[in-house]
Amino acid sequence: MNLFANMDRGILTTADMKQKKYKILYLIMFLFLLVYCAVCFFPVVWILLSGFKDVKEMYAVPASFLPHKLELSKLVKVWTEMKFYKYYISTFTMALGSVAADVIVCGLAGYSLSRLKPKGTKLILAVLFWIMLMPGTMRTVPLYMIFTDFPHLHFDMSNSFWPIWIMAAANVFDIILFKNFFDGISKALIEAAQVDGAGNLQIFFRIILPLSVPIFMTVSIFAFNGSVGQYFWPYLLISKQNLTVLGVQLFNLKSSPYTMDYQMLALLFSILPQVIVFAIFQKKIIGGVNVGGVKG
């Protein structure tokens, strides 16, 4: 059996692998990947194992990676004592709202800019494109001012998720991503539907939407992952206890009275949503990087 039967992608070919020096090179590269993956994976395992140690054990001499015993009940204890269910509920409210805002607002705008092309489309696209490039280093303070005291109307959006959702909807990159995707849908299909007398909305729901499931999935997954993990704006704008999200909880962990083992298990609970999403949608996520990579 030839171990190297289908080397058709890289620099090395199946024929090369007959030579000893290439076999060694291959082995080195394989080991390099193995070590790198261990570096990616080990810190998380360490956190998990250390979370089960008590504080005395952490400082024991000689130190050990493995805890004395794996008490699974500790997971439950940390979950209930730190009230993680509350953080989960508020985080999911924030994240799902952001996904909905992003997909609906950017999806519709992208559709209109790609398919309906009203007067002014070119101008809008040019402005969006330039905005996307603009370094936004002076935006934080004015944005904070808009959300705490809306210009002219003077209402305060802090202590709610509205600022987060509005920011999710203002995703210029996703508008352009949607537009580019819709540009790629065959015109003939739409013209045929128009001949049959279908209106714009009908075309959108019957033809465009079914064909665009992949892009909606990709944008949703990335928007969800991005939103679940954020802490900066929730930290600045939300002080209400029952709206505290996982990211803010993590940010405050350092200065919390919880001991290190609690902090570690709390960290694990905080990354759980993304790890699950990644495990389920890994093909989509790894492939989706490239969708964004075409223009970006």
Add this chain to the structure above:
Amino acid sequence: MPAKAGKKPKFNLIRKNCSAWALILPAVVCVYFVVLRPQITGTIWSFFNMRGYKVGEFVGLDNYRRVIADTMFAKTVGNTFRYVFWSIIIGFPIPVILAVVLNEVVHFRNGFRFWVYFPSALPSVAVMTLWFLMYYPDRGGLLNLALSKFGLDPYVWLQDPKHTVMFIVISMTWNSCGATAIYYFAALQGVNRELYEAALMDGAGFMRRFRSVTFPHMSGVMLLFLIRQIIGVFSIMEQPLQMTDGGPNGASTSLGLLAYKYGFVSVRPQLALAVGVIMFLILIVFTCFYFYLNKKVEDNQ
């Protein structure tokens, strides 16, 4: 669109435009308030005095003078360039190597791709907490635990002002490297196989093939990523805020973090805006260069 007989074509056109605009409007309103307006007002207000978050009177370049006179400013400019420097040294070559190696190794390909990407799937706030715990200065931290296995004394890691920037960059690289490697990996799929075959005919070895086929194919994308990385790292703020709060003694405060502290800790938002505008002026040069190059790379492909 040809007007149907008997209907008013002009009315149809307006109606069509209106419904199309209605779909764009929510996005335009959101982008206006979240991006465009802050960009413009932020620039204008940097020339105004502010009381709390209320805009006061015009003061010309006063805010800029006060920022530049602040001793922290020179220090943070230096730190910011230190972040960029270390991210080029550490964060730039690793994804390139990873992508090339990922493309060569055929065994466990999917498993390797999964774990290489894994850290990028985690939120940055969690990664910074994770590394904060790994860098823990006493024996509870993973790195000191490893040192003790070799019989070495614990090290202070992030509390060492000389190297704190480098350690933050290492944790950022751990976080983002996988996704970047996957981009490069995708670029590698576009290499023309015939070029490899031609090089093989000439008896070119691995390094020769890499230098004359693989590298020229990737170099455009690599340069684009390098500039993007410089732009991204130059405005770094959240990572030091979380890991060190800019310390020890300001050794890891970046320009972005300085602006944050002006804006929300010492509540002198006018100074935050001035720092923001200064950063903007530096970054816009890089951004223009990026787009000039991007066009060139696209034209070549």
